[in-house]
Amino acid sequence: MAINLDKINGALDRLDPEKKSGGNTNTSVVKLPEGESVIRIAPYNLDPEMPFQELHFHYAIGGKTFLCPKRMKNDDCPICDMATEAWNEFTSTQEESAKDVFKKLVATLRVYIPIVIRGQEDKGLRWWAVSPRSTYKEILTKVKNGMAQGIDITSTSDGLDLIVQVKKGFNDWLVPESIDTALRPSPLAESDDAIDALIKTITPIDEVATYRELSEMKAALSAFANPNAETKGENNEAGKNKSFNGGRDIDFATAGESDVVKAVGDKMDKMLS
Numbered sequence: 001m002a003i004n005l006d007k008i009n010g011a012l013d014r015l016d017p018e019k020k021s022g023g024n025t026n027t028s029v030v031k032l033p034e035g036e037s038v039i040r041i042a043p044y045n046l047d048p049e050m051p052f053q054e055l056h057f058h059y060a061i062g063g064k065t066f067l068c069p070k071r072m073k074n075d076d077c078p079i080c081d082m083a084t085e086a087w088n089e090f091t092s093t094q095e096e097s098a099k100d101v102f103k104k105l106v107a108t109l110r111v112y113i114p115i116v117i118r119g120q121e122d123k124g125l126r127w128w129a130v131s132p133r134s135t136y137k138e139i140l141t142k143v144k145n146g147m148a149q150g151i152d153i154t155s156t157s158d159g160l161d162l163i164v165q166v167k168k169g170f171n172d173w174l175v176p177e178s179i180d181t182a183l184r185p186s187p188l189a190e191s192d193d194a195i196d197a198l199i200k201t202i203t204p205i206d207e208v209a210t211y212r213e214l215s216e217m218k219a220a221l222s223a224f225a226n227p228n229a230e231t232k233g234e235n236n237e238a239g240k241n242k243s244f245n246g247g248r249d250i251d252f253a254t255a256g257e258s259d260v261v262k263a264v265g266d267k268m269d270k271m272l273s
């Protein structure tokens with residue numbers, strides 16, 4: 001059974017304490033618990049025609065998550081540049097390990113959806129981050145099928161709630177297993193005033209995910225390319241810290257791949273200098 005990269009990234013994300021420093025991430029993003037949740041997709045007041053906000057991230061680069069400036073706004077992104085280097089290396093050498101490096105570096109899409117959880121209206125709208133290939137596709141299909149029947153499931157006056165069943169999947173990670181639409185239309189909230197108030201509770205998406213400094217991206221790339229650099233120094237002194245930073249980078253420490261990462265890293269150094 002193949003490992004699902006999105007799940008890996010999601011798990012890394014949860015382990016990444018840096019991610020939480022980017023403002024009020026903890027309260028503006030919601031994870032659905034195991035079991036059944038009834039939710040409602042709400043319009044996003046800053047983008048009324050498109051509630052689904054697509055964000056591109058580089059995950060687990062030197063143990064950190066980066067919003068990709070290239071995919072998001074066509075700005076320079078050293079991580080994308082290095083991913084391109086790795087891809088070029090793969091196409092010229094057919095070296096599988098170069099492709100693996102590319103896969104680790106390339107930006108991943110996550111989709112953020114503004115929802116209210118029924119019964120938790122007092123907590124306001126929160127962002128539900130979903131995988132593009134499974135959950136997002138399923139929801140888009142429901143939206144499209146609804147539209148074909150003249151129903152906007154996100155309508156604030158007569159939209160449809162969604163019943164989401166979340167189960168533990170691979171490695172006990174929680175994943176939406178099924179999503180059904182309610183059969184009876186309902187308003188988003190009990191009155192027009194309540195709807196207006198609720199819509200305004202969403203945290204702007206650019207406050208949920210923020211760009212990092214270019215220097216921080218480069219430092220993380222450096223750590224990615226030379227995962228054992230720090231450890232070696234520590235070993236000389238302490239002699240027992242071999243796995244000090246091994247938790248995150250341990251998969252890069254295998255011999256053949258390290259060489260490729262290093263080769264790509266060297267090219268990257270040249271590009272940066």
Ligand SMILES: [Zn+2]
Nearest residue numbers: 068070077080
């Ligand atoms: Zn990028």
